[in-house]
Amino acid sequence: MPGKERSVVVNYFTKLMQGCEAASSLALKHKEEPLPFRKLVEMKIHLLFCSCCSNFVKQSEKIDISLNGFFQQVSEEPPFTAGTDFKAMLKEKLK
Amino acid sequence: MTPPDPSKWVDRYTDYLFSYAFFKTGNREDAEDLVQETFLSAFKSLPGFKGNSTEKTWLTSILKNKIIDYYRKKKSGLSLDEYLTATTDQFENSYFTGAERHFKADIQSNFITESPDAWLLGKEFQKFLEICLMNLPMKIRAVFTAKYLDDEKPETICKEYSITPSNYWVLLYRAKVMLRECLEKKGVLS
Numbered sequence: 704m705p706g707k708e709r710s711v712v713v714n715y716f717t718k719l720m721q722g723c724e725a726a727s728s729l730a731l732k733h734k735e736e737p738l739p740f741r742k743l744v745e746m747k748i749h750l751l752f753c754s755c756c757s758n759f760v761k762q763s764e765k766i767d768i769s770l771n772g773f774f775q776q777v778s779e780e781p782p783f784t785a786g787t788d789f790k791a792m793l794k795e796k797l798k
Numbered sequence: 799m800t801p802p803d804p805s806k807w808v809d810r811y812t813d814y815l816f817s818y819a820f821f822k823t824g825n826r827e828d829a830e831d832l833v834q835e836t837f838l839s840a841f842k843s844l845p846g847f848k849g850n851s852t853e854k855t856w857l858t859s860i861l862k863n864k865i866i867d868y869y870r871k872k873k874s875g876l877s878l879d880e881y882l883t884a885t886t887d888q889f890e891n892s893y894f895t896g897a898e899r900h901f902k903a904d905i906q907s908n909f910i911t912e913s914p915d916a917w918l919l920g921k922e923f924q925k926f927l928e929i930c931l932m933n934l935p936m937k938i939r940a941v942f943t944a945k946y947l948d949d950e951k952p953e954t955i956c957k958e959y960s961i962t963p964s965n966y967w968v969l970l971y972r973a974k975v976m977l978r979e980c981l982e983k984k985g986v987l988s
């Protein structure tokens with residue numbers, strides 16, 4: 704590959720590998736809605752070579768599992784308790 | 799259809815509604831006020847209850863609308879969009895490094911990824927999660943819980959909290975980054 708074209712390709716890949724914030728946020732968004740094709744490909748390439756971002760995406764999936772379990776449980780076992788005086792006052796008001 | 803029975807509401811639903819409101823407001827007194835207003839509104843509109851949903855779902859939807867009003871009235875300080883813009887540097891400097899904005903090294907911690915799903919759903923980890931959720935900045939937590947607790951669609955959340963779609967994604971991303979870091983720290987402590 705001629706020097707000039709090679710440097711264009713190298714610059715493009717260098718730029719792709721910069722910006723974990725942009726790539727990892729796109730990866731999260733892509734879990735819920737489609738991305739424009741170019742952004743999708745660039746994000747995938749970044750993740751392929753960036754262990755930080757691919758790790759973040761795995762961690763995010765695990766956190767989602769935990770979050771969904773947690774919020775399902777909130778309905779059955781509320782994590783916080785209202786004060787007894789407050790409950791007594793409510794009972795009076797609802798008579 | 800079983801008719802609503804207000805005499806049983808307090809024992810049946812107060813803790814759930816209080817937890818719901820406390821997650822979204824971060825303030826005990828405000829949460830109690832909102833629950834009280836919810837019960838009183840529901841009590842007044844009992845004749846209008848058609849039984850299309852359960853009593854609990856009906857009360858939750860009243861509370862949800864009260865919380866949205868609470869945020870609309872509470873216009874003190876920055877709007878959510880302004881808050882996100884104002885805190886961009888602080889967020890990026892905390893979690894990313896260099897002009898290239900690479901993740902800081904701690905992203906390679908693997909407490910979360912190496913934990914089996916059963917542990918992530920167990921009481922101990924869920925307690926960490928509760929602590930970390932409550933540590934999220936209030937403005938972020940209200941929207942974050944609208945997604946995970948209410949399972950609402952992005953367009954609904956944007957409308958309810960007057961936030962742009964792009965900032966909605968920024969907000970969810972920040973919440974996830976902060977939550978991840980907090981959970982990894984708890985993992986180190988465990």
